Amino acid sequence: MTGAALEIAGLRVHIGVSAILRGVDLTLRSGQVQGLAGESGSGKTMTGLAVMGLLPTGATVAGSVRYDSQELLGLPPRRRNALRGAELAMVFQDPATSLHPMLSVGVQLTDHLRHHRKLSRAAARERAVELLGRVRVPDPGGALRRYPHQFSGGQRQRIAIAIALACSPRVLIADEPTTALDVTVQAGVLHLLRDLADELGLAVLLVTHDLGVMSAVADRVAVMRDGEVVEDGEREQVFTAPAHPYTASLLASLPGAAGGVQSLADVRALGAS
């Protein structure tokens, strides 16, 4: 399936008088990982939050976010809540804060399943075990009775992903999902995200500042600056022949990128420019 799962068009967000997003256009497709890159403050997290309807109070939003031929902006809260967590799910940067510290993993995994899908306790538990197995948390049955602090950072992020997947959403917004993880643990979570898109046909919006991560898993890459998408294209093209000078300047500062800094002399030249 290559149809658009989610279409963002002319998305604008203001907080007070400052424009946070100035007309963002992005299309998420099923089975595809759409990367959203940019430096801190560029608006990439706000884009994810606007899609989920989780913008901070006081933010005003305009433009269009269409899911399944349905306009999400301006949807009554009841209808929005019915979609959030069920059809559209989100994974946050820090699993230490996104998971509730005092509720068992089992409760956090089955709560919204029972709410959205009206599953019985037993059926929800069965689904929870299946999900934990899917994200490769060892001993899924035992894990349900344990609490977040009893897991490592990587395991916690896998649990957060399992929670997001519980109701079989079609769209997953992953906001810096590996930034808080060690590089060896990150590799495992990246493989998992790629598999989810490939096997479940999930449309993934991967928000990250790490272009290495982007290069590994994204099919398409969009680059944001000051609330605008300055470039959006196929991964390989964006990395090897960036169309926008800003993308080129980001790559030029990275060790290992094509045209990136390869030696101390390169870095010095970059610093002097």
Add this chain to the structure above:
Amino acid sequence: MSETDLLEVTGLRVEYRGRPPVRAVDGVDLAVAAGQVVGLVGESGCGKSTLARAVCGLVKPAAGTISFDGAPVGPLGLRGRSAALTRLQMVFQDPYSSLHPRRRIGAQIGDGVRAAAARGASSPAAADWLERVGLDPAWASRYPHEFSGGQRQRIAIARALAARPDLLIGDEPISALDASTQAVVAALMRDLAVDSGAGLLFISHDLSVVRLIADRLAVMYRGRIVEAGPTEDVWEDPQHPYTRALLAAIPVPDGSGRMPAPPDDDADYSLEPVLR
């Protein structure tokens, strides 16, 4: 260890209270010579920050010795440290918390200049230091909140260097910065330290930046240094299985779509060091 080693750490062990005690640093030998840049890399919890804190006296070692220019480094107390030890300066990870929010940056850099003067060393004025780290000297009268993260870290570097240290320690000094400024700030630290003849111990989890600026690399795992050697040797031809896994896990921003190697979840690497 050569004659010129400024910092000499031998058999260092640091423990945190607990049952059983957590041995954060478990028998580490490390040396930094004048004018040398040593990169210490490892993942969270490997003990690299504890090692840095022990080296500048912020935590008390359980065993082992730390000597700086031949004299032991004692734990830091409530009183300021002796003038001699101001030759050892540190740059911390988070420039939002390491600078005083209510003092002008010129005054904070001035602290470093005065520390140098107290030892009889000469140090240029605060404004000159700002210029050296690539900032406008006229900004000396501003406060930290008026600067971006990258600029603040440059200010923290200027403050540390204004004390004219013989050894500069950076504990993850670039990890709070945007990717586009990381390599530049790391190179700036290297150049300013080396130009003044100081040694630099640069601690980071980001191997791809560290390898650009370090003369030697030390890889830490579970409280020990498992591999150490000249940067090129370690980067091009890692010998220890943990170093290999660490290097293989770094995603390369080349647009190829190549996945980093997935970790072996049950990996329990040998602690036998490879030293070159």
